[in-house]
Amino acid sequence: MRPKAEDYNEDELQPPKWLDSEFFTKVLQNCERNANDLELKNFKISPATVKGDHYASIMFRAFVEYRLEGAEKSKSMIIKTMPEVEGFKKNMLKKYDIFEIEIGMYTRVLPRFEKQLRDIGDNTTLKAPVLYHALSPHKLIVFEDIVPLGYNVLRGRFANEEEVKAAYAKIAKWHAISHKIIKEEPHYFDEYRTSFFSRDIRNNPFFLNGTKKFMAFMRKTPELKEYLPTFEKLYEKVDLLDAAVSSYTEYWVSPLDDAYYVLNHGDYHMKNMMFKHNPDTGRFEDVMLLDYQFSHVGPITSDLIYSKFMLLDGKLRPRTAELLHYYFTIFKETLEKIGYDGPSPTLVKFRQNLFRHRFTELLMMTTFLPMWPKFCRGELSQEMMLSDNECALKMYDKEYLDELLQIIPNYLHLGYLDI
Incomplete structure (x- = not known):
């Protein structure tokens, strides 16, 4: 049975606005060879985990479709970043590096x-596998989604x-x-x-x-x-x-x-x-x-x-x-x-x-x-x-x-x- 909205953490229901086409193009260019002619076609973002799976971050799953060297490709990735919603969680985690x-x-x-x-x-x-990481302007790590490889919580x-x-x-x-x-x-x-x-x-x-x-x-x-x-x-x-x-x-x-x-x-x-x-x-x-x-x-x-x-x-x-x-x-x-x-x-x-x-x-x-x-x-x-x-x-x-x-x-x- 598919999880419902109430099964997810509230701060992961709405992805940050900066998770856009420019961002995903940058991630793909970082992890693909010969990425000069890479063309992002589409992306879909959803919460990566349900309540109780993690706490010290917010996480999203992105399914990205793109064209590279004339071939149609896709990749599932996990974006892990700092909470942006004001509250206890954000205040606590910003104390730590x-x-x-x-x-x-x-x-x-x-x-x-x-x-x-x-x-x-x-x-x-x-x-x-890590596909991309940054500390500015946003602290984040992008991983290859290992669920398609058979791993599950x-x-x-x-x-x-x-x-x-x-x-x-x-x-x-x-x-x-x-x-x-x-x-x-x-x-x-x-x-x-x-x-x-x-x-x-x-x-x-x-x-x-x-x-x-x-x-x-x-x-x-x-x-x-x-x-x-x-x-x-x-x-x-x-x-x-x-x-x-x-x-x-x-x-x-x-x-x-x-x-x-x-x-x-x-x-x-x-x-x-x-x-x-x-x-x-x-x-x-x-x-x-x-x-x-x-x-x-x-x-x-x-x-x-x-x-x-x-x-x-x-x-x-x-x-x-x-x-x-x-x-x-x-x-x-x-x-x-x-x-x-x-x-x-x-x-x-x-x-x-x-x-x-x-x-x-x-x-x-x-x-x-x-x-x-x-x-x-x-x-x-x-x-x-x-x-x-x-x-x-x-x-x-x-x-x-x-x-x-x-x-x-x-x-x-x-x-x-x-x-």
Whole structure:
């Protein structure tokens, strides 16, 4: 069934006026060879995604028809740009250099990563093809539309084990290459300092109120009363927001000699991936990672802790240790294949890194976990969570309670709640 207007984000229903024939001609001339005689014939613009698929931009799909060297051609492309409608979304995103970061990732960093993989006989693809990019007069990136290639965002379900493992395999290879570069060329990633946790997140109501709502939920929920004293003690001694900022900025502020640092994706969740399945058999074939707007250097744990709540569902989350072992195996193997001559990473040290950043994980458990399933289903928007207090409170429901009753005892046994 085709999406209706109400299924799309409001700021993507009307494309900017500058998405015109002159713009599309420029894009085509940039990505086609011998484009001097290129003639644009027609173009059609529509929203590229539905609600819940993304947030930190606006995106449009354009189907463009043109003539080149006497042949009739067409191309489907995705235009990603900054919000133009006044409001919270535009005001929040203009604080970040997200397009500068992402353009650098697509044009400098990821091509180097892919070349390093090709040099060891690995054909892993880390990016969709970029057709055009600019920072002025508008910040934008134009991608080849990979939906015709068989890639699609998952809707109506979460990723299964095979899909999750493929995603972990890609990020493990990415992390391994970046870890080697950080050791050998410590200034290569100098501009990749800022994550969304690097700034003063205390000004963000989502984080500011999240822990308060979590504690209010614990106090009113009989099933959680036995854990209340433990969390009250924890909150008296640890500021989870400060702990998260310290975790994400550790490499730039106070790096540890024996910690594992990598270039993190920065927003490593299911909606920032597209999955490819064989159209005839339905068999899974590939996953494409997307949206590198918050890529940053930091602890190896950052993407992985985030993924526990933003990639795994309630069925796979109890198997986090197993899935991260799979990730670590590929991380270590990749380092060996690309000729890393530093100390070989160990699983013990990797687990110690995860434990050391446990307060970041607890923050995400109290804020991201109650929100994410509902956001993915389109039941919540970012604006609703930040402006509608009643809506935000509804995130803390039985679905969330069932998750907590599995997660909290595990944290208790692992010592995550000890001070």
